Amino acid sequence: MADAVRKATRESYGEALIELANEGKNIYVLDADLAEATKTITFKKAYPDRHIDCGIAEQNMMSIAAGMAACGNTVFASSFAMFASGRAFEQVRNSIGYPHLPVKIGATHAGISVGEDGASHQCCEDIALMRSIPGMTVIVPADDVEAKQAVKAAAEIDGPVYLRFGRLAVPVVFTEDYKFEVGKGAILKDGTDVTIIANGLMIERSLEAAEKLLEEGISARVVNMATVKPLDSALVIESAKKTGAVVVAEEHSIIGGLGSAVCEVLSEEYPVPVVRLGVKDVFGKSGPALELLDKFGLNAQGVMQSAKEAIAKK
Amino acid sequence: MIEASKKKQLRLLACRVRQLVIEGTFNAKCGHPGGSLSMADMLTYLYFAEMKVDPQNPKDADRDRFVLSKGHCAPALYGALALKGFFPVEDIKTLRKYGSYLQGHPDMKGVPGVDMSTGSLGQGISAAVGMALSAKLNKKDYRVYTVLGDGELQEGQVWEAAMFAANKQLDNLVAVVDNNNLQIDGTIEEVNSPYPIAEKFRAFRWNVVEIDGHDLDAIEDALNAAREQKGTPTVVIMKTTKGKDVSFMENKASWHGAAPNAEQYGIAMQELTELYTKISEEA
Numbered sequence: 257m258a259d260a261v262r263k264a265t266r267e268s269y270g271e272a273l274i275e276l277a278n279e280g281k282n283i284y285v286l287d288a289d290l291a292e293a294t295k296t297i298t299f300k301k302a303y304p305d306r307h308i309d310c311g312i313a314e315q316n317m318m319s320i321a322a323g324m325a326a327c328g329n330t331v332f333a334s335s336f337a338m339f340a341s342g343r344a345f346e347q348v349r350n351s352i353g354y355p356h357l358p359v360k361i362g363a364t365h366a367g368i369s370v371g372e373d374g375a376s377h378q379c380c381e382d383i384a385l386m387r388s389i390p391g392m393t394v395i396v397p398a399d400d401v402e403a404k405q406a407v408k409a410a411a412e413i414d415g416p417v418y419l420r421f422g423r424l425a426v427p428v429v430f431t432e433d434y435k436f437e438v439g440k441g442a443i444l445k446d447g448t449d450v451t452i453i454a455n456g457l458m459i460e461r462s463l464e465a466a467e468k469l470l471e472e473g474i475s476a477r478v479v480n481m482a483t484v485k486p487l488d489s490a491l492v493i494e495s496a497k498k499t500g501a502v503v504v505a506e507e508h509s510i511i512g513g514l515g516s517a518v519c520e521v522l523s524e525e526y527p528v529p530v531v532r533l534g535v536k537d538v539f540g541k542s543g544p545a546l547e548l549l550d551k552f553g554l555n556a557q558g559v560m561q562s563a564k565e566a567i568a569k570k
Numbered sequence: 571m572i573e574a575s576k577k578k579q580l581r582l583l584a585c586r587v588r589q590l591v592i593e594g595t596f597n598a599k600c601g602h603p604g605g606s607l608s609m610a611d612m613l614t615y616l617y618f619a620e621m622k623v624d625p626q627n628p629k630d631a632d633r634d635r636f637v638l639s640k641g642h643c644a645p646a647l648y649g650a651l652a653l654k655g656f657f658p659v660e661d662i663k664t665l666r667k668y669g670s671y672l673q674g675h676p677d678m679k680g681v682p683g684v685d686m687s688t689g690s691l692g693q694g695i696s697a698a699v700g701m702a703l704s705a706k707l708n709k710k711d712y713r714v715y716t717v718l719g720d721g722e723l724q725e726g727q728v729w730e731a732a733m734f735a736a737n738k739q740l741d742n743l744v745a746v747v748d749n750n751n752l753q754i755d756g757t758i759e760e761v762n763s764p765y766p767i768a769e770k771f772r773a774f775r776w777n778v779v780e781i782d783g784h785d786l787d788a789i790e791d792a793l794n795a796a797r798e799q800k801g802t803p804t805v806v807i808m809k810t811t812k813g814k815d816v817s818f819m820e821n822k823a824s825w826h827g828a829a830p831n832a833e834q835y836g837i838a839m840q841e842l843t844e845l846y847t848k849i850s851e852e853a
Binding site: 284305306308310311313315316318319320321322323324325326327328329346347350351354355356 | 631635637677678679685686687689690692693694696697698699700701702703704705707708726727730731733734
């Protein structure tokens with residue numbers, strides 16, 4: 257893994273937008289003065305007439321995107337996760353979600369891996385907010401390969417989509433033959449003692465944890481759950497039945513994210529011990545991203561510890 | 571000047587829209603009659619004299635668009651749409667009732683002729699801006715109209731939209747401000763004054779037209795002027811009377827969001843029927 261190619265999923269987002277337009281897809285890309293950071297700048301250079309900078313006004317941008325979508329356009333609206341899901345929550349809910357318009361929200365700089373900018377910009381609540389909106393598809397890609405496929409899949413959905421991308425360069429974990437499917441989880445490694453359900457940058461850490469757990473005689477299944485909504489409930493339940501214990505690992509608050517989504521399904525359908533690994537109802541802090549992830553326990557060690565806790569509760 | 575017979579027809583239609591506002595809110599036992607009545611003349615002119623819309627083809631890609639940014643005044647919009655033929659007038663009686671497509675605030679998914687779902691103030695004008703921008707980008711010549719409340723101008727998003735629309739030179743966009751001077755908690759000056767409204771829009775580099783919102787000739791002149799304007803969006807700031815043409819509702823903030831009871835319904839409908847008859851009998 258250490259030798260893998262590293263790339264931030266926000267980079268993949270910008271590149272996938274160009275590929276979509278190259279393929280003849282009629283898309284427009286909106287940004288709120290963050291094109292350099294969200295990487296829609298790469299799209300802007302290739303398709304200047306299809307990129308609209310709305311300035312520092314995320315609420316207006318989301319409703320403009322809705323108006324454009326109501327006129328038959330597929331629109332990607334980009335900002336940092338904090339502002340896309342937080343600042344403009346009600347616009348996303350009422351202008352985009354309620355009329356179920358095909359606006360694709362490309363939210364970058366999600367989670368604490370934003371790093372030095374600190375808590376004001378480290379959004380760990382976006383999944384909770386976005387998945388509460390009826391009809392919203394929520395996708396958290398793990399790497400470059402998945403992110404690009406997710407962008408293209410989002411463009412084909414006749415409704416709103418929230419795409420969550422990171423600032424930090426992460427290893428490319430999937431090979432080109434990997435096929436992302438909206439609403440479908442993927443078993444990356446099978447096991448029998450515990451299931452680790454993860455997404456985003458926690459995939460790399462969960463795979464590493466699974467390898468180390470195996471050295472300790474613990475067999476862990478690793479499930480990539482890129483689509484948080486609609487959740488692949490069947491795979492969650494099947495995994496719970498097979499392994500009897502579940503860890504959910506995500507770079508998000510333990511309140512309202514993938515961990516909550518998994519608990520909602522299992523508590524009603526097949527209760528087994530679940531340990532949620534995430535940001536524990538606290539704000540982030542400034543610091544180098546990798547150091548922060550370690551400090552917040554969002555590393556392979558944290559996943560291993562969570563796995564053992566879950567197994568102990570069986 | 572609007573030709574006499576056309577003007578008479580528009581006045582009668584505006585009166586009918588007002589009757590449907592009373593009909594709808596009375597049957598719903600709730601809703602927003604005050605601001606619906608104040609913009610009834612503008613709405614009537616837009617749907618019966620200004621916009622290119624076809625009730626037989628409500629999703630025509632080239633149609634003019636209307637966004638009711640002050641979405642709570644849906645009763646007037648539904649009245650105009652029903653009279654235009656988008657859906658049966660009789661359905662107005664189902665307003666706000668469970669199972670009706672006539673939701674409390676406009677729902678573009680359910681109501682034929684509604685171009686944008688609105689209700690949360692400040693968002694409609696941005697959506698209208700997005701539609702006007704789409705026309706430019708997609709090289710279409712349709713125009714986009716939106717009506718805002720004057721209290722709505724307190725929403726910051728309105729000014730985000732105003733700044734953007736002028737910067738993008740959206741001369742295919744007309745925003746109408748229904749300046750009836752009243753909001754839920756009192757006069758707009760008492761609550762949080764948006765005045766001077768014209769100067770604010772001028773500062774945002776909009777073409778500004780100020781009119782009496784109950785004068786159909788003035789409405790026509792304003793919208794014609796907007797059509798001639800190149801390179802900037804137009805705002806029509808219209809002075810109106812909240813609760814217009816229903817005597818006990820006029821200029822009363824309390825009629826912002828309250829429905830008439832049976833007795834009040836009777837009085838209101840009688841007044842509007844008398845007005846209708848009076849207009850009909852004019853030369």
